[in-house]
Amino acid sequence: MTEFGYFLSCEEHGPAELVEQARMAEQAGFTSLWISDHYHPWNDDQGQSPFVWSVIGALSQAVSLPVQTAVTCPLIRMHPAVVAQAAATGAVQLDGHFRLGIGSGEALNEHILGDAWPEADVRLEMLEEAVHVMRELFTGEQISHRGKHYTVENARLYTVPDEPVPIDVSAFGPHAAEVAGRIGDGFITMAPDAPAIERFRRSGGGTKPVSAGLKVCWAIDRDEAVRTAHRLWANEQLPGELAQLLPTPRHFEQASQLVGPDRVEAALTCGDDPDAHVEAVKEYVDAGFDTVYINQIGPDQQGFFDFYRTKVLPRLAD
Template sequence: MAEYGYFLSTEEFGPAELVEQARMAEQAGFRSLWISDHYHPWNDAQGQSPFVWSVIGALSEAVSLPIQTAVTCPTVRIHPAVLAQAAATTAVMTNGRFRLGVGSGEALNEHILGDAWPPAHVRLEMLEEAIQVMRGLFTGEEVNHRGTHYTVENARLYTVPDEPVPIDISGFGPQATSLAARVGDGYITMMPEESMVSQFRKGGGGAKPVSGGTKVCYGQDRDEAVRTVHRLWPNQLLPGEMGQILPTPRHFEQLQPLVTEDMVRENTVCGDDVDEHVSALTAFADSGFDHVYVNQIGPDQRGFFDFYRTKVLPQLQQNAG
């Protein structure tokens, strides 16, 4: 039986709004939180991008829900030794209610210091080595590491949780999914594809948790909801590798004409049809996901949480029962 959580969007909302949404999510009956980790939004219309570790510090005091980054890139913009300290402190602050979701990242966030943006296979090599560095530091012992991509000298974390921070790996293709199966404590992906879940489980993931997420736009006017998604999140419908290689929000805005309102209507749940919302989330559960996270696009957050509290989440529970 899948568990349902709320996906906080740091690209679209500022810190205070995110904390308030987390409170509403807990009150509505969501069981856990995802939070994105970006330096830039995907476009200027989204308009925000607070530092995720500051926001999580506030969340740790505001709610009692488990929290996971979805996802952090621990390879270029921030050194894995520094992220290990951030994750370990977060796990202590949340009394072990934190999982670190990691992925190979996007140029949009990671190129800002002028570093070269490597090809995909190199990014996965870097990710695997970064995980090795972080796991060493989570032990609380001194780490010295000289690898292909990272050097760590005399590093020791003094503030560490009782148990090492679990690291779940994001994957959208066979190579990343294979890495998640081999070295991850869990697997994250954004499409309800049973074949990817099966690859993860058969490749070494076994019974480790699989988590997925989706975006919706609740609203009483379906056409208005479609326009809201088209204005704020057309990037999620861009094809191929563009999401990984384009360097600025401006570049994503230049491609917005490729995404039509009809594409949004066909690919994103918009409006207030309970069955459509339930079906979108059930698709993940039916594909073998253990945790499913949903994000509400646009300003009507209170309407969304009321809708899910009174109609969608009870229906999901009834279907599961």
């Protein structure tokens, strides 16, 4: 049976709002939480970007739901040894109900210290080494590591959960899905892509969990919902590798001028038709995902949670 979680957007909401949304998600019947990990939002209209590890600490005191980052980049902005400490602490705070979702990142967040932004194959190579470093640290033993990309010297995590933190890997292309199958404890993506799941499973993922995120914009006025989704998330419709390569929110704003409202309307479920929302989620269910995380675009979070609690989640449980 597919489970349904809520996707907390750090790009749109501040820490207190995110914690309140987590409470509403739990009350509405969602069974787990994803939370994005960004230094910048994608554009200035989104307007937020709190430090995710502080928010995770607050979530551990506010709700009883499992939490996963979607996704953290442990390559450049944060060294994998530091990410490992943050993830281990989060797992302890959440009584082990934490998974670390990781990916190869975007220049938008990772170039801020002035480091070069590597090409995709190099980033995947760095990701594999980072996973090795983090798994070694999750043992609680002292380690030293001198690899191609990272050095760790006499490092030990003293605060660790009883079991190592599971590491799920995000992937959006065939090669990345194969890497995820080889090194990940699970698979993360944002499309109802059954072939990607199959590629992950054939590459070593086996029966490990696969999760996906889905954005919607609930509103009574469908046209208003389309306008909101276009204003805040037109960047999601940019093609190719632009999402990984553009360096600032301003660049995303410039590129998003090429994305019209009609394209957003065609790509996202907007409005208050329960059938449309159920159909959108079932695409992911039918593709074979174990968990689907749904995110409400825009400010009307309470209306969304009421709608899903009464009109959508009960039908998905049938």
